Amino acid sequence: MAIPLSYNLRNLVVRKTTTIMTALGIALTVAVLLSILALVDGLRTAFTASGNPLHVLVMRKGSDSELTSNFTRTGYQDLKFKAGIARNKAGEPMASLEIVTVINLPSISNPDGSNVTLRGLSPIGIEMREGIRISTGRWFETGKREVVVGRSIAARFPASALGRKLRFGRGEWEVVGIMDAGKSANNSEIFADLNQVSSDFQRTEVLSAALVRAADAVTAAALVNDINSDQRLNMGARSEVEYYDSQTSSALPVQFLGMFISAIMAIGSSFAAMNTMYAAVARRAREIGTLRVLGFSRGSILFSFFVESVVLALFGGVLGCLLVLPLSGVTTGMSNFVTFSEIAFDFSIGLPIMATGVAFAVILGALGGFFPARMASKKEILVALREV
C-alpha cells in the first residue's frame, strides 16, 4: 500500500495560499480552453441544426456560400423540374429560389452596426422550413416591404423590434414578426419577400441560390450527383447539412487563437505547478527521509508527490469548470467568416467538455509534478534527513 492520500491532501491545505494560487493558474488555463471548446461546440450545434438531410442547396458552380453565389431565374426554371424533387400538397415542386445579402444594423454591443444576413424567399421557401414558427406577429406579405426577424436578431438588435422600421434597399421595411428557428442559424437571419428584396437590390434576374427538397435520403444523394454532373445547368449542389457543417470552419481563426493562448497558459501553469511541487519537496525533505526509514520505497515517494501534484491540478481543473459554467447557455454573436455576417449561437458547456477540461488539468499536474516527484524519490535517506 502507498503513503495515504490524506497526507497529500492535508499538505495542500496546510500551504493553502500556494495551493490556491497554483490551482487558480490551472483554472484560468482550463477556463480559456473550455470557452473555446464551448464556442466551437455551440457554433457546430447551430450549424448542424440548420441543415435538413433532405435539403439540397444549389448554387452557381464553384461558389462556397450563398452570399457569393449568383443564380438566375432561368436556371431555377430548369432546375425545379428535375427528377427526385419532392412536391407539396398543391403539387408544386419543393424548390425555393432565394436571394441572400447582407445589411447593416446597429446592435447593442456594436453601435456602428453589424452585418446581418437578409434572405428573400417566396412562400414555398417558408413552407420548406418546417422548423421555423412565428413567435410574435405574423409572416410578411408578398409584394410589401415587410420583414420577419430571427429570435437572436430581435434580442441583439433593438432596431429590429416588432413594429419598428428598418432602412435598407430603397425604403423602409416594417418588422411584422419574430420567428423562432429552434437552434438553427436562421435565428440570425431576416426573412423578406423574394421579389421585393430582389427589386430593391436591383437583382431581379440574378439571385443567390435555390433550396430543393428531395423525396427521400437516397434521392437526395442522387439529386446532388445529378445536378453536379449536368453540364448544361452549371450549378453546384451539396446537401444542406454538409453546407452548414463546412461553415463551422468560420470559427477556425478564433479556435486557433484560443488554442494558442491556452497552450501558452498551459506551459505557464504547468511550470507554476512544478515550482510549487519543488518547493514542497524541499520543505518536506526530512519527512521524505523519515518515510524512507519507515520502509516506504523510492517508488512510493515518487507516486505520493506525483499524486499530490495531480490532485492540486484536479482542484484547478474543477475550479476552471466552475469559472466557465456561468457561460453555459449564454447566447452570443460571432462574425461568420464565410458569410461575413453575424451568427448567434449558445455556448454549450456539457459534461464531455468539462471532462476534457479536467483531463487537461490532470495532464498539466502530471507534467508539473513528475520531475519534483522524481527528485524526491532520488534523495538519499541521510541527505534528506539532514536537510531542514
Added chain:
Amino acid sequence: MEETVIQARALTKEFVRDEFHIVALQDVDIDIHKGEFVALMGPSGSGKSTLLHLIAAMDYATGGEIRVLGEDLRALSDREIARWRNRNVGFIFQQFNLIPVLTALENVELPLKLTNLNERERFAHATTALKLVGLGDRLGHFPRQLSGGQEQRVAIARAIVTDPALILADEPTGNLDAASAQEVLSILSRLNKEYGKTIVMVTHDAHAARSATKIRHLEKGALLPEGQLPAD
C-alpha cells in the same frame, strides 16, 4: 549459544568529499545479541550515528561486513531493504521526525500501511502501541499539540508498531527535559526487558546509558574494547 542480531567485521565507513577523506568508522568488530540493550557512547564525531545508519541499512559501508538479523544487507536491492527495514527495524530519531499533518494515531499507523493488515487491525495495533507508551488518550492529537516528550513517545510507538526485533535510537533523549527523558528511557527499558527487544541506543548522557545492559565506546571511528573508556 546466544542468537546474534548484529555482527560486524572490520566494518569501515569512509566519506570522500572532494580531496578530503574522512574515516568515520575504522575496522569495527561488534556482536550484539538478542535481548541486549547496548548504549553507544563517545565524543561528537566519533562515528556513533554512522554505525547506527549502517546497521539500519540507511547507508552503505565502504569496507568490511555487516549482517543484521542474519541478513547480508549489501545483497539486497533498494526495495528489499525498504521492506526489510519496515519489518525488522524501528528507528527513533533525536528530533522525533513525526509527520506534522498526521495525528498521533496516523503517524503510528503509517508503517502498517506497508503490511497486509486491514484497517481495523491497523487501528488496533496502533492504539496498542500508543497505550504502551502511555498516550492512549492522545490518538487524535497532531504533533504540534504534543509536548516534546509526548512526541518522542509517539515516535517510539511508531518504531515498535510493526513489532520489529531491533530498535535503533539516535540520542532519543537529546532534545528532552530530564523528566521526559526518564519516561523515554523507562519505556525503552521495558521494551527490552518485557518484550525482549534488542536495542542499540546512541547517547551522550551517562545517566541515560545506565538504562542499557551494556555500554560500548567509540573513539575517532574505532570501537574500544568492552569496558574500556576513551582516554580523556
